[in-house]
Amino acid sequence: MKSAQVVKALSALAQPTRLAIFRLLVVRGVDGMAAGQIADKLKVSPANLSFHVKTLTHAGMISQRQDGRFVYYAANFTAMNAMLAYLTENCCAGTACELENKQC
């Protein structure tokens, strides 16, 4: 994963409403949740929700699927895991710190 993409992913999550949306969708799993449901649950205006899910979508952290009048959003677990992997990669220059003290 490229560093610029990781910055985009982190920026997407680095906002209270968007972190709440993402966490909700992580717990929700693969089926995801309709935009309106998310907005209701998080007490966010539809326009504001649209703005934030757009940011998360552009960062690749969530995916979108239309079903009739409803738009379902779901967490992108592959993107999440890639981001987490980037942060911990080659920790402590690859020495056995994980085995010794579980620091990374």
Add this chain to the structure above:
Amino acid sequence: MKSAQVVKALSALAQPTRLAIFRLLVVRGVDGMAAGQIADKLKVSPANLSFHVKTLTHAGMISQRQDGRFVYYAANFTAMNAMLAYLTENCCAGTACELENKQC
């Protein structure tokens, strides 16, 4: 870990220079690296480096230790792991998705 603290941690990492600083320190391990070395390596002005390490320190993602005229910075692995844990917590409502498809 509280959600506001996670937002702070993510915000700290969500900037190219700061992500580069953090990654450098993650690879470096517990000993850390002096401010000047970091600035040289990343080709950042001292003032700008100071600004960014301050942000990372306030977010709890790195720690600071003075040694003579040098100030050493090191990654805070405990904070990093807490942040990663927050993001994946109760994924897919706790169903065995990890065992079934390694999605989270």
Add this chain to the structure above:
DNA sequence: GTATTACTTTAATAATTATTTAACAATAGA
């Protein structure tokens, strides 16, 4: 004690990001 090294702080400016309101689609149902 003066100079040098290493780093931080302040202030000004530039750039980005979030929120709100209003207008705009698209689908579904009467």
Add this chain to the structure above:
DNA sequence: TCTATTGTTAAATAATTATTAAAGTAATAC
């Protein structure tokens, strides 16, 4: 077709964040 539902977009404003240059602090060396 008319209307309600569901959601997005655009424009304006407010707020936050990053960068630079200059001044300031603190420790060591001469």
